[in-house]
Amino acid sequence: MTTRATEVVLLTPAGRAAVASVLVAGPRADEVVGSLFHPAGARPFIEQPHGRILLGRWQSAATGEEVVVCRRAPEQVEVHCHGGQAAAAAITASLVARGCQENAWQPWSERSADDPIKAAARTALASAPTTRTAAILCDQYHGVLRRAFDEIAGHVQTGNPSAARQQIDELLAWSTLGAHLVKPWRVVLAGRPNVGKSSLINALVGYERAIVHSTPGTTRDVVTATTALDGWPIELADTAGLHVSTDPIEAAGMILANQRLATADLVVLVFDASNASHLAEQALLETWPQALAVANKCDLAEDRTAHGCMALYVSAKTGENIETLARNIVARLVPLSPPNRQPMPFTADQVAWLQAMRNDLDAAVTTWRLSR
Template sequence: MKASETGSNDTIAAVATAVAPGEGSVAIVRISGPQAEPIGRRLFVPPGDQTWESHRVLYGHVVDPASGERVDEALLLLMRAPRSFTRETVVELHCHGGLVAVQRVLELVLAAGARRAQPGEFSQRAFLNGRLDLTRAEAIGEMITARSRRAAQLAMAGIDGGLQRRLTALRGRLLDQLAELEARVDFEEDLPPLDGAAVAAELATVRGELERLVAEARQGELLRQGLRVAIVGRPNVGKSSLLNLLSRRERAIVTDLPGTTRDLLESELVLEGVPLTLLDTAGIRDTGDRVEQLGIERSRAALAAADAVLLLFDLSAGWTAQDQALRDLVPPGAVLLVAGNKADAGGLPVG
């Protein structure tokens, strides 16, 4: 499919790298569409006799054509259609990072005739122009937002087309069985009897493969999105100390006074390749303190929305009615882990 068939006759541009003040030495302004090369030639001035060839890097300066001012020292990469990510002609201007320089370059590109790209529009054009299938397009987004190494590896498998190949193979097997059935309808007298058991066995095998794909997708979702783990327990049971220990920093204030934590604290970490968001909740108890009551209300809401719950109880005091009441608040679908704390305070270890 050609770009003209998708309706993408205009030229789009955007900053293709993360932009933050004082962060990153290089930023990329990407231009895609029929006017990409003319815009590049208008704004980019290479010294000497450098040849504008596809997939060749040029050195020079981005110049404001209205004033002749040199805006930035940069590299230009030209990728003529269809040998580009979008299968359109693409120009990339590799500028200095930060905020000011790259934004000025983008403003010049837009003033030269490009339109600011919508979020994900480069990938959309790659999909519409047949450069990517839907699974690969989604995998690119997952790679960008990956929060752990395992999530990035999973996204890379999608970019390489692993999922699409498996789906295509399963589709082919189903079409083979459909052809067997339709052949018996049209040419029953000319063919041997249908082996119903073999057809049923093949369909069962394909179904098992599809169920395995669904299970892998759920596991992949956990790797991409992570788990929200609520640390709950009675006041002063050690929730904040545990959060600080797992986070390896003093994230929460710890004192011997009950009710120290009055707001919901979050800490993100990666454990065994799985992103976790730990939620340190206020100790749930009856109190007349309005501020503490608000914290307890947030704790209850976090408990109801958590993927997993770590319920701490005081070993020195044993399992109490308050601990059981907290246990009863855990949502039915959440994973529950009960752990005893303060064994050094005279409690007995539990199995």
């Protein structure tokens, strides 16, 4: 018979902090911690009740570290030591030397959670880039998505497929937003050389991310900057100006630009408000009909209609309408703000489960119709 390993898992993230937490979980947790940890009082560790917080010393070859230890539950002990990497690494090494197995927190979290949705939410929360997306993931962690899944299963069991289908469709409508709670939306700025794409990226992120120059063809590579607009994580990509060029480096830049454009969640086409070039603009608008059109350098434009009534007139130089541009980008990506505690599928597995359930329900209805 093989015995289950006792694991050592670093629970706190890398980086500077006051405290680091190491979890020891498994059948030998009490025994190994008891052999290394000496509580301040007379009572030995192994006799201490669960839940009691104990101060003492971690006695191994590498460290005489002062630590706080707690037996959280049967087979689960937490060791809290000084933050940073050194103390936690020394404690982990001493536990590994006594036969424990070091593991990353994600697989441990997935195995130990009572609900896979909760485990996935915990993993996603650790990478949530904004407080807004973290709040939505917190709701999923606390059960709103699980309850919605249970309700769907309940409708199926009680023979109410139309209610199940409606609820599945409502959840799937949030799946695009759910997929971007951790992964930023990809917004690509494109247009002819010198129209001010790099200047607009800089104006949107609020610092000089991309090189701006009066020489057309300044940007060659794709330059990205990740930011948050209205609390949503967004990666803005600056691209080489699109035009006919015999310069091989510029041409390579345009290939990269087109690759980015093909996978973008939103294309922002930038025009020069002070210098309308109708044919070139028309061609870009026909290629990217869903794009957001922006006429930059409006501070130089005498006529604010030359680029059509659909274009938003902005100035990266004066800041005019930059906030409106940010709002318009958000409105395209997230047309509907989720209400509080909105259930939202946020992993590919959850979306696949909903789609499979939807297909099964459709197939059942078809079979029922065909049998009549």
